[in-house]
Amino acid sequence: MRLAELNKQTEDPNFWNDAARAQTLMRERTALENQLNGIARIERELEDQVMLIDMGESEKDQSVIAEAEAALKKLKDDAARQELEALLSGEADSNDTYVEVHAGAGGTESQDWANMLLRMYTRWAEQHGYKVEYLEETAGEEAGIKSATVQIKGHNAFGWLKTEDGVHRLVRISPFDSNARRHTSFASVKVYPVIDDRIVIDIDEKDVKTDTMRASGAGGQHVNKTDSAVRLTYLPTNTVVFCQADRSQHRNRAQAWDMLRAKLFEKELKKREEKAAAEQALKTDIGWGHQIRSYVLQPYQMVKDLRTGVQTSDSSGVLDGDLDQFMAATLAQRAFGTAPVSVEDVD
DSSP: OOOHHHHHHSSSSGGGGGGGHHHHHHHHHHHHHHHHHHHHHHHHHEEEEEEHHHHHHHTTTTHHHHHHHHHHHHHHHHHHHHOOEEEEETTTTTOOOOEEEEEOOHHHHHHHHHHHHHHHHHHHHHHOOOOOOOEEEEEEESSSSSEEEEEEEEHHHHHHHHHGEEEEEEEEEOOOOOOOEEEEEEEEEEEEOOOTTTSOOOOOOGEEEEEEEOSSSSSOGGGGGTOOOOEEEEETTTTEEEEOOOOEEEHHHHHHHHHHHHHHHHHHHHHHHHHEEEEEEEEOOOSOOOEEEEEESSSSSEEEETTOOOEEOOHHHTTTTHHHHHHHHEEEEEEESSSOOOOOOOO
């Protein structure tokens, strides 16, 4: 059993000689303990609620039965989430993650939409106890953002958020159109894992072009006065990363190299996933122009995932970070090869 193996390793007197590796193993051990504790809690609560129902039926107390049935429904949702957590066993699923948001064509409309998406993922992360660190942000001309990169830190952050990689479409009455016409906007989301010492990515420095520049956007007055921002371009694949999180060019350069290694690793993961999906005839194109989800705010309210068919009329809740139903459905589809029945929440 993996937990027993980890417990044995932590008892080794030399365990903390390699602090980085020790912290990684400790995080893994904590995650496994949490999973086992979660299963034990569900089993205990299930027994308790079944006993309450038996008691309510013997005493003909409908309020007790109703309360227990409501608790069982919530317990079912908890068990389903635990099951999905168990599916997050990919090589980097447990890692922290980078999330990039880029506005599509359409100027201010798309830039505002990109900003709404960034807020949506920030809210989702905060609701799940994750930490969010802004690494780069390029402001739009009038409103919103042209692009932004954040790092979301927490167990299984990449495993959950990898389901959001793709193009997102918004339909609404434009707040920037004096004629109040309906507009369609696009923005792309790119998700790739933060890699740790378990994953080695070799990059030849001669294949990387380095540019330095003054930081822009919400970086503070100091960073805008110095060439602190760093952009790296991996020439063989034209892969670009940009970091302006720190006032120090040295620290931004180090962070940018971490981001580049992570991005190249994610490309390799995607190749493997696409190969496996193609073999099962389940490959899904999520490139630009192939949106994964539509958000309609006018003339009606609906958010629909085009991969799984899951939809809801609670568009404001989704934009406030209520994404679990979409993430869970996509994970289940990838794991079992079938999409769940569409769900429609009616106000």
